[in-house]
Amino acid sequence: MSDIxxxxxxxxxxxxxxxxxxLALGAVVIGALIGILFAAAKLSxxxxxxxxxxxxxxxxxxxxxxxxxxxxYLGVPVIYQRITGTRMQADPYAVGLIALSCNSGAYQTExxxxxxxxxxxxxxxxxxTLGIGYHTMMKEIILPQAFKRIIPPLVSEFITLIKDxxxxxxxxxxxxxxxxxxxxxxxxxxxxxxxxxxxxxxxMTIFASWLSKxxxxxxSASD
Numbered sequence: 001m002s003d004i005x006x007x008x009x010x011x012x013x014x015x016x017x018x019x020x021x022x023l024a025l026g027a028v029v030i031g032a033l034i035g036i037l038f039a040a041a042k043l044s045x046x047x048x049x050x051x052x053x054x055x056x057x058x059x060x061x062x063x064x065x066x067x068x069x070x071x072x073y074l075g076v077p078v079i080y081q082r083i084t085g086t087r088m089q090a091d092p093y094a095v096g097l098i099a100l101s102c103n104s105g106a107y108q109t110e111x112x113x114x115x116x117x118x119x120x121x122x123x124x125x126x127x128x129t130l131g132i133g134y135h136t137m138m139k140e141i142i143l144p145q146a147f148k149r150i151i152p153p154l155v156s157e158f159i160t161l162i163k164d165x166x167x168x169x170x171x172x173x174x175x176x177x178x179x180x181x182x183x184x185x186x187x188x189x190x191x192x193x194x195x196x197x198x199x200x201x202x203x204m205t206i207f208a209s210w211l212s213k214x215x216x217x218x219x220s221a222s223d
Contacts, residue, residue: 004192009183013193016179017200023093023168023175024161027100028154031161032112034105036143039112053109060106066167069099073171096168096175100161111153115146155212159205166201176200 041053060068073095077088119142127137147154169178180197184190 004183004187004189004196010196012183013176013179013196013200016174016176016197017204019093019173020162020165020175020177020201021204023096023100023165024158026097027104027161027165028108028158030097030101031104031108031157032154034101035108035112038105038109039116040138042109042113043116057106057109060103065099065103065164066170068103069095069167069171072099090171092168092171092173095171096165096173099168100164103164104157104161107157108154111150111157112146115150116142118149119145151212151216155208159208162204162208163201 038053038056041049042057044050073090073092077090080086080088124137124142127141132141165175166177168175169181172178174182176197180193181190183193187193
């Protein structure tokens with residue numbers, strides 16, 4: 001039996017898996033908030049807001065995630081130093097969360113926009129007839145119905161974020177893939193740690209899919 005399979009090493013990899021999961025969870029929540037704001041901008045009658053939202057979505061959907069992570073980690077400190085004259089050391093976890101959130105927000109903008117537009121027009125007309133304000137209508141009536149529609153793609157986005165969190169291993173953040181690489185270097189054996197990491201990724205993504213199906217069934221039953 002390989003020396004890699006010890007309780008200490010397993011705990012080390014589980015800590016990396018926990019960090020990956022927390023990063024993905026934080027990014028999908030922050031991304032949803034960003035998505036709501038930019039979806040509202042895209043649906044607004046303001047041409048300026050519409051253009052800003054389009055630029056944001058195209059920028060983060062049209063460039064690689066790894067490039068975005070490296071820009072926040074390496075590029076932003078350079079910009080900060082040129083402006084202030086002082087150096088800044090970026091935190092890998094903060095950078096990872098920001099990059100994942102911004103990227104997810106771009107995709108969720110389109111998900112939320114399509115979900116809002118998919119709400120029956122009669123709901124909008126009823127709100128207008130009753131004199132319900134726009135913000136109250138969106139918060140209490142439209143958005144809850146829109147989120148019911150986008151739960152499946154939202155879970156797919158969460159699963160994607162779990163896997164994409166592996167990219168922050170490039171900037172030294174201790175997540176699941178990075179922990180596998182550390183063990184591989186320590187024991188001169190990359191195969192076993194990578195297999196362990198793959199199993200943990202599968203467990204997390206399969207559990208997320210199972211949980212989403214349960215939520216979908218409960219929401220369907222409540223309709």
